[in-house]
Amino acid sequence: MVTVGIDLAAEAVRTAVAWLDWSDGRARLVRVEVGADDALIVDAVMGAAKAGIDCPLGWPDRFVEFVTAHRAGHVRVPEGLAGRAWRRDLALRVTDQVVHEQTGLTPLSVSADRIGHATMRCAAVLAELARRGQPVDRRGGGVVVEVYPAACLKRWELPYRGYKRAANLGELGRLVDRLLEAAPWLDLDDSEALCRASDDATDAVVSALAARASALRLVTVPAAEQAEAAGTEGWVALPTAPLKSLAASRCP
Template structure:
């Protein structure tokens, strides 16, 4: 099995992609690249069983409805103070599930800079669909939405403070070491240095591991009620087992 992980930025620059091959007793990072184009992602997806995209795959339904209503000048604020109404505009159902399960508050695709990457992913999903891939936003097809910080949290690893410069670079390198200790079956090989140098590269590896969790049934799926919304808004696939469960999957 081959899984692909993509840490998607708004442009090719800062977009990283990792390809991980899964063998019965180990996982090998076969490729890890930076500054990745949409065309490169689509091409690489042809060879992967599961593709983990670190980017919201949709927008909150109330937000979309409010924008449509505002376009014709008839927005109705349901709550007296507006606070709860604005929260429903800002966060998707899956964001609230992640918040409840991990305590991590995902970035708002409706009200934060991550929306720029979401604009890109909308076009990328269209390209993947045109190439014949199932892009079910619930994660049932080739593509699944992942959130590296939440995955790291679920796997008992540090998930805050490793992105950036200065002292954070040290924390990032320490996190790579911690991952290798927690998953001794993971072989970074020639890409070890790149993982330690670039948190974008590291996140793409985590995205590929998260994609594996989905592929072997070790990630949370939406229930029937949640699925109706998740098909539109997207669904973050939180891992449900330890890192070791990723290597205990169906025979390759």
């Protein structure tokens, strides 16, 4: 099977796509593209068994309701709440709050941080997939699943901070070293140098690994009371098994 990882940014220049081919207990990185445009992303997803996208798939429901109410001039602050307590559910999705509870990490707010620009782009990609007959289940039940590389790395007991940007290439190299030590079945092939030079490429590889975990059902899924919100806001699939399980297990 082939899993795809997409480190999605607002513009193509900081967007990377990675393809992992899984066979006989091994995974080979067959291709990595940095500077990926929408057409390449859509084609990659269409050809994958599972694709992990590192980007929110939607906005908080309460934020959408807030903007709608504001436009109509009917915003009301809930009784007994003020300041951050009131704004929390506007800034963070249900899944963001679950990620924080389970990992201690807080994803960027899609409604209050610049990552909202990437989600606008993501929305267009999801719409194109639907037009091609591949509608997306934002809860992760279809070919696309939302992933969070930092949380994956932390759960797999790998370095998850301090490797971003050109000033931290040494840390990025150490992350790649640790990843290959923890996953001797992972072959980065001719793209290893690119992964050591580009954190976008490495995040795309981690996203492809997370997509494999999702395909194996070794990730968190929404509880019954979270399913409705996850269907509109998106759901970050957190790994629930060690990294070695990805090669040892077979898809159901």
